[in-house]
Amino acid sequence: MKDQSQDEAYFYLLGPGEPRKIRFHDYNEIYQIPGLYEQIYYDRLKCTSPTFVATILETTIKHSSGNFTELRVLDLGAGNGMVGEELKNRGVSRLVGIDIVPSAYDALIRDRPGIYDAYHIQDFTALDQETRSEIISWGCNCMVTVSALGFGDIPVKAFIEAFNIINKEGWVAFNIKETFFDKTDTSGFSRMTRELIFSNYFDVYHIERYRHRFSIDGEPLFYFAIAGKKNADVTDEFLQSIDVGLF
Numbered sequence: 248m249k250d251q252s253q254d255e256a257y258f259y260l261l262g263p264g265e266p267r268k269i270r271f272h273d274y275n276e277i278y279q280i281p282g283l284y285e286q287i288y289y290d291r292l293k294c295t296s297p298t299f300v301a302t303i304l305e306t307t308i309k310h311s312s313g314n315f316t317e318l319r320v321l322d323l324g325a326g327n328g329m330v331g332e333e334l335k336n337r338g339v340s341r342l343v344g345i346d347i348v349p350s351a352y353d354a355l356i357r358d359r360p361g362i363y364d365a366y367h368i369q370d371f372t373a374l375d376q377e378t379r380s381e382i383i384s385w386g387c388n389c390m391v392t393v394s395a396l397g398f399g400d401i402p403v404k405a406f407i408e409a410f411n412i413i414n415k416e417g418w419v420a421f422n423i424k425e426t427f428f429d430k431t432d433t434s435g436f437s438r439m440t441r442e443l444i445f446s447n448y449f450d451v452y453h454i455e456r457y458r459h460r461f462s463i464d465g466e467p468l469f470y471f472a473i474a475g476k477k478n479a480d481v482t483d484e485f486l487q488s489i490d491v492g493l494f
């Protein structure tokens with residue numbers, strides 16, 4: 248394994264034939280090999296995020312007298328279902344998964360069948376009308392996105408699309424790398440997150456810094472986990488005013 252910046256790190260997969268170089272963020276390749284995603288991120292690098300984000304969501308709702316088992320969750324960047332499994336075990340009512348790479352769905356069906364009520368392979372930056380209507384029909388009152396924001400993964404436009412699809416006053420839980428809160432990070436995603444958190448569109452109920460996982464060099468990588476409540480759909484005017492490069 249070789250360390251680079253978090254989105255460039257890669258490893259060699261040994262097997263029959265030539266060793267294969269695979270980038271850590273090449274999820275389409277990783278999901279195709281049974282157990283590889285779990286071995287890299289969970290067994291070796293000790294990723295805690297699905298459990299951590301699910302826990303703060305559950306605690307937040309409990310402290311607000313909400314009912315966790317009534318959640319109908321839109322899981323953006325659902326991958327092979329680690330987060331869905333965590334939420335299902337805690338008793339959520341419905342789960343709708345979204346991912347952009349086709350092998351995520353294949354891996355889900357192979358490794359965790361029956362977790363999601365619906366699962367779409369979709370690019371949320373260009374969601375077609377039929378799929379949008381189908382997703383809206385689930386009446387999701389919660390959105391989660393775990394370890395999937397920034398770093399060339401889910402862009403601002405896709406995050407906002409999902410945020411606007413869930414019900415007004417829906418719950419929202421996600422995690423972000425700690426440097427996204429640093430004003431020296433001028434990426435669109437970083438700016439959007441900072442602005443959204445302090446905006447009227449979203450009320451933060453819980454924010455906590457935690458160890459997301461280790462880097463390949465064994466260094467802890469810290470993230471913030473955030474849970475809160477949506478107040479209203481994010482408008483184009485807001486996105487224009489914070490200049491996140493969408494217009």
Ligand SMILES: C[S@@+](CC[C@H](N)C(=O)[O-])C[C@H]1O[C@@H](n2cnc3c(N)ncnc32)[C@H](O)[C@@H]1O
Nearest residue numbers: 274324325326329346347348393394395400401
């Ligand atoms: C690190 S994985 C996290 C998967 C899962 N949430 C978990 O915690 O195990 C990031 C996931 O985000 C997905 N992803 C990246 N860009 C995306 C996009 N634009 N829309 C939807 N999913 C995306 C990737 O395909 C990948 O499955």
